[in-house]
Amino acid sequence: MIEAVVSLRLALVGNPNCGKTALFNQLTGGRQKVANYAGVTVERKEGRFSGPSGRTFQLIDLPGAYSLEAASPDEVITRDVCLGHFPGETAPDAIVCVADATNLRLHLRFVLEVRRLGRPMVLALNMMDAARKRGIEIDVAKLEEALGIPVVETVAVRRGGAAALAARLDGELPPAVVVDANSDLHAEVRALLADAVSMPRRTAEIDDALDRFFLHPVLGLGVLAVIMFLIFQAVFSWAEPLMEGIEAGVGLVGAWVGSGLASMPMLQSLVVDGIFAGVGGVLVFLPQILILFLFILALEESGYLPRAAFLLDRLMLKAGLTGRSFIPLLSSFACAIPGIMATRSIQDPRDRLTTILIAPLMTCSARLPVYALLIAAFIPDQTVAGIFNLQGIVLFSLYVAGIVSALAVAWVIKLIRRDKSEHALLMELPSYRIPHPRDIAIGLWERANIFLKRVGGIILSLTIIWWFLSTFPGAPEAATEPAINYSFAGMLGRWLHVLFEPIGFNWQISIALVPGLAAREVAVSSLATVYALSGHEEGLQAIVAAQWSMATAFSLLAWYVFAPMCLSTLATVRRETNSWRQVWIMAGYLFALAYLASFLTYQITRAFGA
Structure with a gap:
């Protein structure tokens, strides 16, 4: 298929919470890709869309920024790309600046800053439907005349809500506007608001009513705790049928493929004991990961997450952080890598470094397969108080343990560092909105793709390597033990067992930790491969339940609360x-905490006879 030639390269910019990403999804749909900027671990979204004439446009979704007087690494990226100063990139042909029509008092200042760059520019007034509901009247013609740039109304959450913007971009490129770089921006914003905007009140009544509840210092924290608790209940309760279906499907396909390779025992072992046992053992946890992301994306789209950050600011301040660290830490529940990347929005270098150091203590989705395996094997599937799933309660407790540990480490760092000053949290609270199913679906599709690429890439590769190490060299002729005991992996396992025996790990667990350094999920696939090559035909969960003590299982759970992160x-x-x-x-410090926590857990659990 011949790819269409790109007519124009456009940069999409705006304040955080202006609906920029929703507009990007509206324009590009599924024709988008996610990567990182060259040499920089900041997420880069690119997509393509076609105008009414059939012209193809490339759209770059830049990180949200409050100002081009960059105070954070994210804002540096946005400024440099817009100016054409980013290494290896040319300046965009035009800039599309998105502003929240319900909050022009804040967003117009950034619009004026972008206009100062002297590049062709279009202003997209987003959330115009919400503005009209609140009685906000915007004279678009007057605003366009005063700014000297095209102004287009958009509603990113509605089908066709970006059609007018696509049509305007398909026309003649707007000329650059030359303005006085020394004028007072705040005065110009006030003049624009007075001339072109009529606003009955600064905030919506519904937002104020909801905030009295969600931001209440006592009730608000209780609501946040309940939301997080229900999320982890759903991760177990909703995912179980889907997981059983995937497990059964992988088993059937593996048996069918294996039967066709019966005449080639070595290849059969690779495919059945290596690939299907290993990769299938990780693939089964996809539903739980997607359910977790479903809630995170919905909370983000609804406008609740910034409020959760505000609500937790006082608590985090005691640990030496501010609420601004909340969203990077929440992102780390998915993966520590994007969480660490998200710290670029933190302006204070001290707070940013502390957040980076504790981000791996957030329970990332790569730990979920290990947690789910052990909880399902050792915790009864029963209800508590008639409505709560006991397994979900245990999972929630593990996530809480990670959060508490992160705050404790941050508090220790606060005691050690020399700078004892506190930094106030200043952030915008966006209007509440109902998450759009399309944006949620695109977000889940992206996360599923990332997970499946890991399964088909690094996890598959490591599974094959691990099968080789677990198979060769073969057992001697007079061998009385399973062949894997004589393999390279078996030898490594016995050496590592000396180190990990005090915390209750057998040699199979010990060697599974090694490939787990590349990706934590691989620990599960490695265990599946090792036990399959040991002659066990049962599922991994049944093997673990039958052969491990509860003390060992709890010790491994404690290990993964603190476990040193992957090499990536x-x-x-x-x-x-x-x-x-x-x-x-x-x-x-993570290895030391993991070993200490596992040692105490193992010894205490054994003392109680488990």
């Missing part, structure tokens, strides 16, 4: 901090 995370920390010292500090 360490590489990201090195790039973000430009310091190997911080990498070694992070890896060292």
Whole structure:
């Protein structure tokens, strides 16, 4: 298929919470890709769309910024790309600046800053439907005349809500506007508002009513705790039928493929014991990961997450952080890498470094397969108080343990560092809105793609390598033990067992931790491969339940609360901090905490006879 030639390259900019990403999704649909900026671990979204004439446009969704007088690394990226100063990139042909029509008092200042760049520019007034509901009247013609740039109304959450913008961009490129770079921006914003905008009140009545409830210092925290608790209940309760279906499907396909390879035992072992046992053991957890992301995306789209950050600011301040660290830490529940990347929005270097160092303590989705395996094997599937799932309660407790540990480590860092000053949190609280199913679906599709690429890429590769190490060299002729005991993996496992025996790990667990350094999910696939090659035909969950003590299972759960992160995370920390010292500090303290927590858990659980 011949790809259409791009007519114009457009940069999409705006304040956080202006609906920029929803507008990007509206324009580009599924024709988009996610990557990182060259040499920088900041997410880069690119997409394509066609105008009414058939011309093809490339759209770059830049990080949200409050100002081009960059105070954070994210804002530096946005400024440099718009100016054409970013290494290896040319300046965009035009800039599309998105502003929230319900909050022009704040957003117009950024619009004026972008206009100062002297590049062709179009202003998209987004959320015009919400503005009209609140009685806000905007004279678009007057605003366009005063700014000297095209102004287009958009409603990013409605089908066709960006059609007018696409049509305007398909026309003649707007000329650049030359303005006085020394004028007072705040005065110009006031003049624009007075001339072109009629606003009955600064905030919506519904927002004020909801905030009295959600931001209440006592009720608000209770609501947040209930929301998080229900999320983890759903992760187990909703996902179970889907997981059983995937497990059964993988088993049937594996048996069918294996039967066709019966005449080639070595290849059959690779395919059945290696690929299907290993990769299938991880793939089964996709429903739980997607359910977790479903809630995170919905909370983000609704406007609740910034309020949760505001609500937790006082608590986080005691640990030496501000509420601005909340969203990067929440992102780390998905993966520590985007969480660490998200710290670029934190202006204070001290707070940013602390947030980076504790981000891996948030329970990332890669830990979920390990948690789900052990909880399902050792915690009864029963209800508590008639409505709550006991397994979900245990999972919630593990996530809470990670959060509490992160705050404790941040508090210790606060005691150690020299700078004792506090930094106030200043942030915008966007209007509440109902999440749009299309944006949620696109977000889930992206996360599913990322997970499946890991399964088909690094996890598959490591599974094959691990099968080789677990198979060769073969057992001697007079061998009385399973062949894997004589393999390279078996030898490594016995060496590592000396180190991990005090915390209750057998040699199978010990060697599974090694490939788990590349990706935590691989620990599950490695265990599946090892036990399959040991002659066990049952599922991994049944094997674990039958052969491990509860003390060992709980010890491994404790290990993964603190476990040193994957190598990709360490590489990201090195790039973000430009310091190997911080990498070694992070890896060292996490390993020490993991070992200590596992040791205490194992010994205490054994003392109670488990």
